[in-house]
Amino acid sequence: MIVYLDGDFLPLDEARISPMDRGFLMADGIYEVTSVLDGKLIDFAAHLNRLGRSLAALDIAPMHDFDAWLAIHRKLIERNGVTEGGAYLQITRGAGPGRDFLWPDPAETRPTVYLFAFQKALVDTALARRGARIRTVPDLRWKRRDIKTVQLLYSSQAKSLAIAEGFDDVWMTEDGAVTEGSSSNVHLVLGGRLVTRPLSTDILHGITRAALLRYAAETGIAIEERPFSVEEVKAADEAFATSATSFVQPVVEIDETAIGTGIPGPITQRLREIYIDESRKRAI
Known part of the structure; x- marks a missing residue:
């Protein structure tokens, strides 16, 4: 499996996320799952709109525009040969300077962006x-x-x-x-x-x-x-x-x-x- 992590496409077993990531420590993150049929994305614009709403609710700054997200998703689907299934996107607040209930200063951390694609029967089940x-x-x-x-x-x-x-x-x-x-x-x-x-x-x-x-x-x-x-x-x-x-x-x-x-x-x-x-x- 090829995944996307913070700007890089790499094999899953090479992907590394900090143990201080607030997604791991605090469930401080959001996600979206977009379905794939015939190698194409379903309701993608609507998923990105909800992604933006979730990020805003948690005061996490957006990191890509529509075209960039679309290019990342399409490349991930192609690299994994997914024709029917989905693409999972997760964004966390990232790794802070320590474990604290307070949100860290955005200048001290960077959101973690992780995606993977999966093959799954959706139509005939x-x-x-x-x-x-x-x-x-x-x-x-x-x-x-x-x-x-x-x-x-x-x-x-x-x-x-x-x-x-x-x-x-x-x-x-x-x-x-x-x-x-x-x-x-x-x-x-x-x-x-x-x-x-x-x-x-x-x-x-x-x-x-x-x-x-x-x-x-x-x-x-x-x-x-x-x-x-x-x-x-x-x-x-x-x-x-x-x-x-x-x-x-x-x-x-x-x-x-x-x-x-x-x-x-x-x-x-x-x-x-x-x-x-x-x-x-x-x-x-």
Whole structure:
């Protein structure tokens, strides 16, 4: 694997990051994952816009413009021969003069920029064909979920425990409503309407979510943005999750209760087809 680290492309086993890096010590960093289809990047401009928002929220200065980021991503994908999969970008505040809760003076540190590319089946997957089985868990994450930080321990723990119990993922709940999956936005189909939680600091502002809502509206599907409960999920006609590497993921069961017919529903499947088709057309 060839990775990118602070301006250089090099083999993974030659990449070195300081043990004093605040991403390692404090989870002081952000990330983006951009999907790759047919060797091209999906929703890249939107991912960079969110990257800029996350950097600004953590007061980390941007280091490249659009064209430079695009050139880095394209070269990385080419060097690794990725045709279907993704590119992971992580930026941390960098290595400070010591371990301190205070952010170091920007003059004393430089952000660490790290990217790697990976090959992964995205379009034809067993989980997309059969639908996911979901377990609910309390949402115990911090309150700025709109910033795409590397603070992922609780999501990782919750999903790992769910997988060990025979589920495919978790949906998190807070104040009686569903917030997100472990790494996805969540949605229902009720009476032909698409119901999704509105944007706030409670959820990540998903790039796939935003694109899918545009495509759904263009097809005439009514969209209702509001919180919804687990009981509403159980009574829904269909349910699905969206993320960069699962696209539109059907959900067929929650807490051992079948959703709708218990198989991926027609609206979900159609939205998945539309998203993949449109993404291929617009990829760069």
